[in-house]
Amino acid sequence: MKQLKLLAFIIIPLGIILAAVPADRISQTRLTPEELLQEAGAGVQFITPDAIADMLVQKDPSLRLIDVRTPEEFDAYSMPGAVNVPLSNLLAEEYKDILNQDAYVNVFYSNGSVYANQAWMITRQLGYENNFVLEGGLNYWFGNILSPQEPAQTSPDEEFARYDFRLSAAAALGGGGVVSTETSAPAVKAAKPAVTAKAKKKPAGGC
Amino acid sequence: MGPLAPNELISENTNFLLAFFIGIAFGWVLESSGFSSSRKLAGIFYGYDAVVLKVFFTAAITAMLGLLFMSLFGWVDLSLIYVNPTYLTSAIIGGVVMGAGFIMGGFCPGTSFCGAAIGKIDAMVFIAGLFIGVYGFAFTYGWWEKLYLANYLGEPKVSEKLGMSDGLFGLFMILAAIGMFLVAEWAEKKFPREEY
Numbered sequence: 001m002k003q004l005k006l007l008a009f010i011i012i013p014l015g016i017i018l019a020a021v022p023a024d025r026i027s028q029t030r031l032t033p034e035e036l037l038q039e040a041g042a043g044v045q046f047i048t049p050d051a052i053a054d055m056l057v058q059k060d061p062s063l064r065l066i067d068v069r070t071p072e073e074f075d076a077y078s079m080p081g082a083v084n085v086p087l088s089n090l091l092a093e094e095y096k097d098i099l100n101q102d103a104y105v106n107v108f109y110s111n112g113s114v115y116a117n118q119a120w121m122i123t124r125q126l127g128y129e130n131n132f133v134l135e136g137g138l139n140y141w142f143g144n145i146l147s148p149q150e151p152a153q154t155s156p157d158e159e160f161a162r163y164d165f166r167l168s169a170a171a172a173l174g175g176g177g178v179v180s181t182e183t184s185a186p187a188v189k190a191a192k193p194a195v196t197a198k199a200k201k202k203p204a205g206g207c
Numbered sequence: 208m209g210p211l212a213p214n215e216l217i218s219e220n221t222n223f224l225l226a227f228f229i230g231i232a233f234g235w236v237l238e239s240s241g242f243s244s245s246r247k248l249a250g251i252f253y254g255y256d257a258v259v260l261k262v263f264f265t266a267a268i269t270a271m272l273g274l275l276f277m278s279l280f281g282w283v284d285l286s287l288i289y290v291n292p293t294y295l296t297s298a299i300i301g302g303v304v305m306g307a308g309f310i311m312g313g314f315c316p317g318t319s320f321c322g323a324a325i326g327k328i329d330a331m332v333f334i335a336g337l338f339i340g341v342y343g344f345a346f347t348y349g350w351w352e353k354l355y356l357a358n359y360l361g362e363p364k365v366s367e368k369l370g371m372s373d374g375l376f377g378l379f380m381i382l383a384a385i386g387m388f389l390v391a392e393w394a395e396k397k398f399p400r401e402e403y
Contacts, residue, residue: 004392008385011268015381018275018374026279026373 024100036124045120046135047107049145050162053169055105056080064104065134068119069111079109079141080173087115090122100128109134109141146170209283234321237262243322245313245329252310254398257391264384271377295358312336 018026039045055063056079065082067074074084085095087110099106100123108116108131116133123131134141148166151159212222240262241247250256277283309315314322314333322330344351366376 004385004388007265007388011272011381012378012385014272014276015374015378018272018279019372019378021279021374023372023374026275026285 036121039124040117040121045117045124045131045133046113047105047132048135049141050165050169052107052134052141053145053166053173057169057172062103062105064098064106066098066106066108066119067110068108068115073111077138079138082109085119087119090119099123099131100126102130104130106131107134108132110137111139112137146173209277210287213287214284234324237318237321238325242318243325243327243330245322245327248315248318249310249313250400253400254394255400257388257395260391261388264387268381268384271380275373275377290362290364292362293360294356295360297355297357300354308336 052063052065063081065079067078067082067084068087068090069084070086070088071084074082074086078084083098085098089095090099108119110116110119113133113136116137120131120133136144145166148163148170151163209216211217212219217225237243241258242262247256248259251259274283274285274288278285305315312319312329312333314330316337319330319333319337323334348355364373366373369376
């Protein structure tokens with residue numbers, strides 16, 4: 001009886017500690033190198049830029065773009081609605097809720113696909129799901145989605161269909177890549193009178 | 208990070224060597240706890256001695272606490288730990304056959320080797336019976352195959368089926384064990400035997 005009491009005094013508090021610890025802290029589901037290799041080799045992490053463009057045009061609420069480049073690069077340009085999770089800070093506690101969740105389809109992107117792939121590998125190894133990689137990265141996005149090249153006359157119909165889709169997607173996403181920077185100049189000019197008009201209104205209000 | 212062998216931190220041969228020493232230690236602890244006596248073992252079925260329940264449940268609780276805490280500390284990856292796949296039908300039938308054999312023979316497979324090691328003849332006879340059963344099953348496997356593989360459930364965990372965390376289930380397991388130990392101690396007083 002005395003032994004049983006002693007045992008109870010030791011194991012019940014240990015059990016309470018385990019019961020109080022969050023479940024995901026206890027069972028870490030790491031992939032074996034073989035499993036990771038198999039997934040990476042099959043390219044299951046990639047989402048095509050066309051699929052992303054479609055989701056963006058449809059304003060799919062489940063899509064969440066994650067920019068893994070540096071904050072400076074993110075400030076210079078980011079995709080619509082993207083959040084910035086720099087690769088160097090990927091494991092920071094503040095980003096855990098973003099990366100480990102089951103509500104959104106997270107899509108990592110970087111300039112190419114190397115950094116985004118690294119982010120995917122790390123999060124996959126942590127057992128996180130619903131993370132993907134934008135195939136080809138921003139470079140492909142700019143070169144093919146926002147400023148699509150017209151296919152040759154001899155191309156199959158699918159090429160034209162894709163070209164048409166990309167053209168309309170680019171228009172909807174404010175794209176045209178290089179074109180947009182050119183057209184943005186008059187847009188700024190056009191905006192200027194509006195600003196001056198506002199400035200005029202202010203004194204008017206003062207009177 | 209563990210487990211050592213699946214993560215290739217130790218070779219397979221080292222793994223066998225460790226298993227050899229752990230096996231010897233396990234046998235020694237079994238023998239010194241009185242597990243080589245079939246009368247003591249059978250006591251669990253009559254209530255006069257619950258050492259089987261106490262030892263095996265303490266072992267299970269210790270292993271459970273150890274694994275959960277080591278997983279919490281990041282020392283062991285629970286997803287790599289081998290879990291016996293569950294074939295429900297054969298688990299139930301096997302449990303009944305094993306229990307009946309345990310009551311009749313007074314040993315379970317492990318303790319029969321424990322008894323044989325200190326020269327008990329009943330334990331040696333039990334081992335002979337064990338091998339007859341093993342070979343009998345193996346040679347007539349075709350007859351049983353359907354039954355043997357029926358109701359395959361994969362590798363389910365009770366905590367998953369109940370939708371609770373592993374830690375919370377662990378706490379309930381500990382409370383259940385202590386409850387059973389109390390019942391066992393009550394039974395030992397209720398159905399005492401002077402000599403066995």
